[in-house]
Amino acid sequence: MIKITVSASKEYDVVMERGALSGIPALMEEAGIIPGKKLCIVADETTNRLFGGESCDLWQALAGAGFDMYRYVFEGGEKSKTMNTITGLLNYLADNRFSRSDMLIALGGGIVGDVTGFAAASFLRGVDYIQIPTTLLAIVDSSVGGKTGVNLDAGKNLAGAFWQPSLVVFDPYVLDTLSYDAMLDGIAEAVKAGFIGDRAIIDEINALTSAADSDFLTEIAARAVEVKRIVVEEDERDTGSRQLLNFGHTLAHAIEKLSDYRISHGHAVAMGMVIVSSAADALEWSEESCSDSIWTILTRFKFPLDCPYSARELTRAALADKKIRGNEITLVIPRIVGKCRLKTIPTDQLEEFISCGIQQLEQLKGKDI
Numbered sequence: 001m002i003k004i005t006v007s008a009s010k011e012y013d014v015v016m017e018r019g020a021l022s023g024i025p026a027l028m029e030e031a032g033i034i035p036g037k038k039l040c041i042v043a044d045e046t047t048n049r050l051f052g053g054e055s056c057d058l059w060q061a062l063a064g065a066g067f068d069m070y071r072y073v074f075e076g077g078e079k080s081k082t083m084n085t086i087t088g089l090l091n092y093l094a095d096n097r098f099s100r101s102d103m104l105i106a107l108g109g110g111i112v113g114d115v116t117g118f119a120a121a122s123f124l125r126g127v128d129y130i131q132i133p134t135t136l137l138a139i140v141d142s143s144v145g146g147k148t149g150v151n152l153d154a155g156k157n158l159a160g161a162f163w164q165p166s167l168v169v170f171d172p173y174v175l176d177t178l179s180y181d182a183m184l185d186g187i188a189e190a191v192k193a194g195f196i197g198d199r200a201i202i203d204e205i206n207a208l209t210s211a212a213d214s215d216f217l218t219e220i221a222a223r224a225v226e227v228k229r230i231v232v233e234e235d236e237r238d239t240g241s242r243q244l245l246n247f248g249h250t251l252a253h254a255i256e257k258l259s260d261y262r263i264s265h266g267h268a269v270a271m272g273m274v275i276v277s278s279a280a281d282a283l284e285w286s287e288e289s290c291s292d293s294i295w296t297i298l299t300r301f302k303f304p305l306d307c308p309y310s311a312r313e314l315t316r317a318a319l320a321d322k323k324i325r326g327n328e329i330t331l332v333i334p335r336i337v338g339k340c341r342l343k344t345i346p347t348d349q350l351e352e353f354i355s356c357g358i359q360q361l362e363q364l365k366g367k368d369i
Contacts (some may be wrong), residue, residue, distance in 0.1 A: 002222045006144060006229050008141045009235045010164040014144055014225050016218055020171040021132070022057035025065035028130070030154065031167050036101030039067045042089065042116040044076035047088045047108040047134050047190050048271075052176055058107065058132070066127045070096055074115070078261035083159065103128045103166075109135035109182075110142035114160070121163035131165045132173040136186020136217060139192065140224045141245075145232045155320035156253040161239060164258050170221070175214040183211045185266025186221075186302055187338065188248075191297060192269060193224035195290065197231070199338030205297060244340050247332040248272035248325060251354065254317035258309050270303045272356045278355030278364060280333045286341065290334035295364050311355035318354075320345060334342030 002016040013031055020027065028035075039062055043052040051058055052071060063069050071090050074080050092102075098366045106116035106129060113131050120129035131143040149160020175183070187205065194201030200221050208216060228245065235242040251272035255263055263271075277291040298305060307314070323330055331353070345353065 002218070004222065004229055007233055008146060008164050009162075010146075010166070012165055012167055013260050014168040014229075016172065016222060018138070018172050019053065020169050022061045024061050024130075024132075024169060026060060027169055027309050028167065030210045033103075033128070033130075033166050034101055035103035037068050038096070038098055038102040039069060040070040040072055040093065040096075040098065041107050042072045042074075042076055042112060042119070043107040044109075044112055046076050046081070047112060048073045051134060051174065053217060058105075058189065063184070065114050067089070070098075070246050075113070076332070078111065078151065078256070080160045081115060083150055084150075085115055086119055086122070086150060089115065092122055093119070097197045098123065099128055099369075101122050102278065103130065103140065105130045105132060106143075106165075107132045107134065108272075109133065109138045112243050113138055113289075114141050114148050114157070115150065117146070117163050117165065118150060121128055121148055123159035126163070128166045129163075131168040132140035133168070133170055133188075136180060136183055136221065137189050138186075139168075139170045139221045140186050141189040141228065143170075144225055145229050145245075146236065147238070154263045155257055155317070158320075167210075170218070172218045175217060180211060181264065181267070184270075184303060185264050186217070187211065187301060188266040188270040188273075188298070188303070190220050192245075192247050193227045193292065194333070195273070195294070195334055195337060196340040197227035197338065198223055201227070202293070202337055202365060205220075206300075211301060212259045233236070241342075243323070243330055243342055244330060244332055245356050246330075247334070248276060250315055250318050250321055250323055250329070251275055253321055254305075255307060255309065257317050257320075258313060270298050271305055274298065274305050274364075275307065275354060276331065276360060277334050277357075278360035279353050282356050282360040283353075285333050286335055288336045290337060291360065291364055294334075301320050305361075307358065310360055311351050313349040314354050318350060 112246040132203040133143040146164035152158040183297040252268035
């Protein structure tokens with residue numbers, strides 16, 4: 001078992017262990033979680049079918065522990081990450097007379113976790129919830145740290161709340177159900193964690209011989225969670241150092257929005273990191289060439305890194321991002337592999353910065369790295 005304790009506004013454990021889904025009641029008891037009688041599993045159609053049905057280990061374990069079990073299932077994908085889904089879930093909880101002592105369980109990837117967390121923060125002005133991430137991306141990043149939210153027409157994650165879970169439980173078994181592209185999404189977020197805070201993660205990813213090695217990936221995920229723990233404990237509300245976790249994300253959110261979310265989050269983060277690091281190298285903002293390192297590790301896993309959008313299109317989409325403060329935007333710039341810094345620039349310089357990165361990236365493609 002791997003256990004990492006996050007000491008934010010609420011202290012909670014991140015537990016990684018094979019067979020953890022069937023051991024949820026014991027983990028809850030060990031963590032001192034004493035919910036009311038009702039538990040609602042929130043899942044999308046896929047995670048409900050794979051892990052949430054009444055014959056599945058999780059449901060059997062919780063029902064066997066005496067809980068009254070409820071389930072709310074919504075259609076998977078970014079198209080469901082909306083206020084309409086939140087409203088439907090809140091009405092379901094109200095109709096079934098959930099109280100503040102009852103609890104939600106997010107069973108799924110980042111979208112399920114974000115929706116469940118936002119609903120938990122909103123229902124009765126706050127109820128507890130447990131994160132059970134079922135994707136590599138979710139355990140590496142989104143299930144830890146308490147950021148919850150949904151998309152608006154103007155952009156990604158523009159409505160939400162900071163609301164920490166009571167427990168995060170990850171069973172490496174779930175990785176065996178993922179597609180290669182879904183594994184790549186998580187690897188991209190792990191690369192991000194390595195570049196901002198732990199060079200050893202990059203070394204481990206370079207040593208990875210298969211994107212299907214769930215045990216090795218769990219070790220990498222644990223290191224990435226440790227990076228996030230340090231940042232979240234220092235800056236829970238995202239006003240300072242936590243912004244480092246946004247490396248590649250300003251452009252990633254723009255890419256996702258422009259593609260109508262056909263380009264997945266992890267793939268967009270990969271594109272964003274390459275463009276930003278390329279621009280930083282060209283402008284001599286980095287202390288060592290980071291774009292070469294990022295390009296090498298991502299192309300090894302055959303990430304599609306050709307961004308289909310122009311600097312102007314990316315800029316227009318990025319200007320709706322929540323990282324904007326007045327007429328300035330804060331970028332995350334890699335200094336060396338394992339350390340990044342924040343750099344604030346005027347928004348009217350963003351297009352030039354992105355254009356510089358795209359041009360430098362074209363040169364990078366022609367190099368024998």
